Amino acid sequence: MPTVAIVDDDEAVREALGDLLMVSGFACRCFESAADFLDARETRHFDCLVTDIRMPGMSGIDLIERLRDDGGALPVVVLSSVLDETTRAHALALGARAWLAKPVTDERLLGALSAAIGNAGPDARR
């Protein structure tokens, strides 16, 4: 069962995403901040990351940059309400697999996750 990490500062969003992924056959861990996720990653394996962009502390963009600097094999799906095209282009340029706007339908989210995990690089199976 692929394991997905969710990073979002909004509790309601985290809970909703976690439930959806679980009922759809994913294992799932939720994190309130990018820093919490990076801590957990030291000891755990994740097949995919779903992250918000605007968050207190480290932003989603910072997080993607950090992952790229670390080797960049973990597929990232951005789920955000940021409408700014520059930010979107930046995230994709950094290697994000998909950029989804909140609110998102389950089909699109699950489709993007499947696509990201299916195309995962070597890091995903480490």
Place this chain on the structure above:
Amino acid sequence: MTEALLDPLAQDETGIAELASESIVILDPQGRIGYWNPAAERLFGWPAQAVRGSDIASLSPADDDTRIWSQLLQEGAWEGRIRRRTRNGGIRPAEVRRHVRYDKAGTPRNVVEYARPAPDARPGEMAEGPVPDRLMAASWEIDVTPAAEILARIARCSGRADQARLGDLHRSLVETARIVEVNERTARLVGGNRGRALMAGQSVAAFWPVASRTILAELIVDALDTGEGRSRRSLASDGILRDPLVTVWRAGADRPGRLFITVNGAADDDRSYPFLRASEARYRKLVHYMPVALWQVDASHMGKIYAELRSRGVTDFAHYLDDHPALVELAATSVPVTDVNRSAIELIGGADVQDLIRPVGYLFAESPDSLRRVMIGRFSGRKNYSELMKIRTLDGRVLDVRFSVTYPEPLLELDTTIFSLEDVTERLRMETQLRQLQADFSHAARISTLGELTSSIAHEVNQPLAAIMTNAETSLRWLAREEPDIGKVAQLTARIAASARRADDIVRRIRGMAIKQAPEPVPLALNEVVQESLLFVHHEIETQAIRVTTAYARGLPPVVGDRIQVQQVIVNLLINAVQAVEGLDEAEREILIATATNAAGAVVLTLRDRGPGIAPDHLDRIFDGFFTTKAQGMGIGLAICQSIVAAHGGTVSASNHPGGGAEFRVALPPARPVA
């Protein structure tokens, strides 16, 4: 003039003679005085009423006139020097011409006498100088016939010790006695603005000073009783005349019930009457052309009613009027307008003065409660009262006016109340327009502020929406299973409801800022409004990890204001503070908010950031419209803040804190406690 007087058919001869500067007296063939013009009053001091019907010989110190009279009737004319008693006991030498006028049958009809002061009068012949105009007696002719019953009761009372009862009778005597005629000076002294003609037929009490009514009644009784038919008394100065001397005597037997009263005494203002008349003419002209619409009303009748009510112990007049609404109606229909000026006629759209000279009710037709308040003001002894009210003009327009009333001094019951009305329709319209503009402008600024917050708002609204959508779809998946997990669905549905409420709160808050509505002043707790305002920038503060330190004073008095506008001011200042600390080291990203009251009692909000502060040469211009240092800003935020705070009666100021950073202070006046 002479021709007219000689024409036996001339009806208006006395009218013309009234204006003559020469003394003109008309006598019957027996020498009884029939007409005595004002110049004769001035020359000899006797008012016309006092001498009419008397034998001219009675005014002569010797039997001069008896001798001259027979000569006159024989020859038809006589010219020469006479001496005549003056009212104040002196002798006045005069040069006279007398002509006999005959009827068609050739019998003497009357004698016309023209007189002028003798130019060579020797001092001995002048016990006193000519009577100056200002010393001219004020004279009255009154009729006590209606008081016959009262006089009879006074007669029965006399000698008894029942002073209270006698006092009552004396008062009713003066009230019942009617004025037949008064001279010009009386009208001037006590007639208010009514003039001689309007005084005739009125109660003596309507004009006679209250303080000396008993004395007048006693003099009347004496004059009717004594064989001499005359009584005299000095009065205390009464604010009109200095050391007045009142003389009352009864008319001849041919006029029962008639009495003459003369009041001598210098006016307290001892400028001469011609001077006073000129001054009065100037004053009237001034009033007439004054650009303020003026109404003079005679509220003396209401004054008496108020005095009566007070003596009956009424103190809460507003309450009394609630119980007796007819009194307001009485005032509307019975208080007459006695004079108006030109501006008043223009304001009310009348054709001439007469359109406005009627009971005051027409002024209050649109605002009946105003009249009630005017009456309460008078009753409670105010000197003046003013309010905004609506009036309907004679041509049917409705105007907004500033209505002011100046109540009479309570010296006398004779009183003149002045209303002034200023048309403020246009001013109010401009003010409304200005308020509208200010509201439009601050609304535009709010929209612009919301524009700055767009991405935050989108984010804030999208979070609960995202949760709702995902939870709903998850629920459907649970339900679609072979064995639906109802418990899980119930949990998800509860989360959906919670997120929906959250989204609703956010939308509601933003809509408050976004919609355009008239400012609505209500009592506000400033601490609460600061907390609400922080919600707008919550996301900015969170994502930029800005520390917000708050120090809310306890027990602050409420301020009065429009919640949205006050929020707008605080949100603007918060956005500025957020932008000031943006990009600083995290330790420097701090905003300090404090509320307090200052020495003047105002409620003060202080908002300080740890940013770079305001350039000293910008401090003076920071609240100017379109002054900005931001690349994206229009520079209206702080200008709007200032105009909103000013409209709330407060002030906003900016300074640099000695410890670094900009500091804004908003001071708002505390709400007045409800009286």
